[in-house]
Amino acid sequence: MFNKDRWSEIIEALNANKFRTFLTAFGVFWGIFIFVVLLALTNGLKNGVMSDFGDFATNSMFMWTQGTSKPYKGLPKGRYFNYKLDDVAALKSEIPNLKYVSPRNQLGGFQGANNVIRGTKTGAFEIYGDYPEYIKQQPMDILQGRFVSYSDINSKRKVCVIGTDVIKSLYDKDEEVLGSYVKINGVNFMVVGTFKMSNSQGDNEQDANTIYIPFTTFGQAFNRGDRVGWMAITAVDGVPITSIKQQVFDLMKSRHTVAPDDDRAIGHWDLSEQFARMNGLFIILTVVGYFVGALVLMSGIIGISNIMLIVVKERTKEIGVRRALGASPWTIKGQILQESLILTILSGMVGISFSAFVIWVLNYLLDMSGPVDSFANPSVSMTVVFTALIILVVSGLLAGLIPANSATKMKPVDALRIE
Amino acid sequence: MIQIKDLHKSYHMGSNSLHVLKGINFEVKEGELVSIMGSSGSGKSTLLNILGMLDEADTGQYILDGFPIKNLNEKVAAKYRNEFLGFIFQSFNLINYKSALDNVALPLYYQNIKRKERIEKAEHYLEKVGLAQWSHHLPSELSGGQKQRVAIARALASDPKVLLADEPTGALDTKTSYEVMELIQGINDEGKTILVVTHENDIANMTKRIVNLKDGVIIDDSTVEQVRASQYV
Structure with missing residues (x-):
């Protein structure tokens, strides 16, 4: 399924309208960027406040x-x-x-x-x-x-x-x-x-x-x-x-x-009570970070889904031709899905890299200017990165699902009649 | 090669029902070159679509080279279309962001043939339609006649049992039309079974048999003296 020809098909399709591809990708890029940076900032706040506690035995x-x-x-x-x-x-x-x-x-x-x-x-x-x-x-x-x-x-x-x-x-x-x-x-x-x-x-x-x-x-x-x-x-x-x-x-x-x-x-x-209270606060902050980040990401995903629908609509006739030439519905669906998946993952990767860069700059500036109250070492764990990746893959698939279905819903004879 | 018995097809639009095909019976033997004629609304395109498995008949029997075509799911239909049939459309229907060569190779792609072999075969068929030196051009860089030749090469690429041409010369001028018909005759001479839907008499006369459709029934089915297109070119 993931052979070289499929790849070149997808790259051709994405290249066919570069500006649109870029704008679509930007939505996901921005979403994942906000997601990661938000969690990093939450983490920075947590690191800062927790270190104010010192490392006295918390219990x-x-x-x-x-x-x-x-x-x-x-x-x-x-x-x-x-x-x-x-x-x-x-x-x-x-x-x-x-x-x-x-x-x-x-x-x-x-x-x-x-x-x-x-x-x-x-x-x-x-x-x-x-x-x-x-x-x-x-x-x-x-x-x-x-x-x-x-x-x-x-x-x-x-x-x-x-x-x-x-x-x-x-x-x-x-x-x-x-x-x-x-x-x-x-x-x-x-x-x-x-x-x-x-x-x-x-x-x-x-x-x-x-x-x-x-x-x-x-x-x-x-x-x-x-x-x-x-x-x-x-x-x-x-x-x-x-x-x-x-x-x-x-x-x-x-x-x-x-x-x-x-x-x-x-x-x-009671240090442990205070500590637990702070911990609770940061768990809530992290949850809020995940929630808001995921929502921003979702609007990017919806953008992808939207654009794929338009792409499918535009290519209705082409899809009809392909089916007349012997493309099975799953081949068509697979291609649409893969297209949306690649668009999502690619832009997501760029988003993650960019947010990593921004976090690095932030850390660099913090190092330069010395300690700041209640803020230290903004960072995300690999768990967050993997979560983001999993969200990307799942949402890429979801984003492609509706367009992929609509691509094969039409009978080939009707698809061919579209001008 | 093709056997059709008592084929009916009607379209439903709201409460109206349009009976398009009212019991078609005919047979096509291997190596025939048949034209289906009729005015618009006579049901000739519907018949071709059913023959091409792009549409399904309501009742009746359709046997293609011994395979009954009935209640196929899309996956099997796609497989049959790929292996048994080659389509030539009035508007060419080439994929505009693919080169001529890649367009021809597309049916082979759906047969999961390796890229190298695909390219070889596609080059062979492009050469056959006389467009070897145009293989890397996009459809937009080709003339109408050239596009239709690419489409014919594409239809031939998977070596199908039957070629189905829906008004193959409908978008071409007379001279180019004859050139395309010459190509189609040449392919038929090599033994390929070909069905051509047309409403032009001169094109129909270049086939070996004319089936005349009117209001969903065959009113005439006769063999004709084939006019060779080469004499006009």
């Missing part, structure tokens, strides 16, 4: 304490309480579905005063007391040395891991960082590692302005004891943190004598 939540809002068991409302390290141990032992429970403490922060001194240089940084698990929740690239370890925790070593911006403001160029000392709130810490956030989207500055020290050291050095500022809790894969967070709250409430229905005593931020 996580943060949990802190707020004042109680109800009196309970003789305790007044408005009472403040703190998590302790044994709460962490209790969570780990009583709720097996929790993967990591990291207690955290913080010093300094947004627009804080200078709190770190090294020689004559000073800086205002965020100081966190952390457990070694934390690096598994918040991935970061250790550039030199190591992160906080359990032996640091156990022996309460005064060591710290510092971010790249800390190095920039406290050290001269090419100065050896590992093994040097920085003075945090008057306490000397030895630098054992440096890090940079793996996620390099826009606001990494704040992350790199950070110093990590062992949680236990933090408690002792800065008079926090075993109090826990807040916890970063990650559930095991496959169990959404949203589904088990209530267990966590209940356990905390009973351990701290908080009324079971006092929801304001425990504050939390």
Whole structure:
């Protein structure tokens, strides 16, 4: 069926009216172009927004304490309480579905005063007391040395891991960082590692302005004891943190004598819920992209169908002659179908190539101008390209179907009579 | 070669019914050159269309070289048309974006013959009608007589049992008409069965037998003394 003669027949037929062929093809070209670019832009928006989330383990939540809002068991409302390290141990032992429970403490922060001194240089940084698990929740690239370890925790070593911006403001160029000392709130810490956030989207500055020290050291050095500022809790894969967070709250409430229905005593931020909400939004956006793109594509396809109908009408007599010469209905139909298919696929391929080029230019411009808020790396997966191709093939066939049928509907004797 | 018994055909247009063929009986033997004559509306074109399987009779029998032609589906009809019949039309009906050679090769294409063989055969038939040097010209670059010769070459290309010519000289001047008739006579001399529909007496007289149709019945069927077209050319 797909022999050389058929091809030359089709090329002859398409060449017979070049301008019309071009205009028809343009409809499909434009349709597939919009389709692919729309999905790429959606993807770019998604990439941008998702990277704003950072690469913190998404199945996580943060949990802190707020004042109680109800009196309970003789305790007044408005009472403040703190998590302790044994709460962490209790969570780990009583709720097996929790993967990591990291207690955290913080010093300094947004627009804080200078709190770190090294020689004559000073800086205002965020100081966190952390457990070694934390690096598994918040991935970061250790550039030199190591992160906080359990032996640091156990022996309460005064060591710290510092971010790249800390190095920039406290050290001269090419100065050896590992093994040097920085003075945090008057306490000397030895630098054992440096890090940079793996996620390099826009606001990494704040992350790199950070110093990590062992949680236990933090408690002792800065008079926090075993109090826990807040916890970063990650559930095991496959169990959404949203589904088990209530267990966590209940356990905390009973351990701290908080009324079971006092929801304001425990504050939390559910990353997984937010993430799922964002994901849902982008699924909707993608569906809209597919829908709109497919509709634009469809108008192109209808153009092809239309023009094929005209072609068939114009060539009614020729088709009659061919049938008198022995062309079977299927030969005629096959040719019309193949013609529409080739027109669709060819113009579609050009459309895909052109959209790929436009996406490339877009990426190039983004690279040139640096990161843009909420937009990054517009791209489409091979799945989208294949979907587009399948749509093209199917719609090319559909576009040819009606004209092909109308081509052979007429009796040859009537077709021959047409002038 | 052709046997027709009691052939009826009527056309329905709304509530009106037009009885075009009212019981045609005739036979054509192999190698005959028959002209079908009649005024317009006599049913001669309808008869030719039925013989050509482009149209179907309502009742009656049509046997072509031993094959009964009845209730054929389009696929089989197309196959029969391709193998048994060659058509020559009044308006030539060449495909205008194909060269003379490709036009002649078209019936062979539908027989799934390989391109090389097709071209060879087509060249052979173009040479036979004296247009070998015009093989790569488009129909628009040929004169009326040349176009009809290409059409005759095309009709011959699949080596059919019967040639059906519907007013083959209707669009040509007298001189060219005679040239085309000379060609048709030559082909008949080689043994091909040919049916020619015409309303011109001089053309009819160049065949060997004249069938006269009037109002859907054969009123006269007689052999005639063939006038050779070559004497006029």
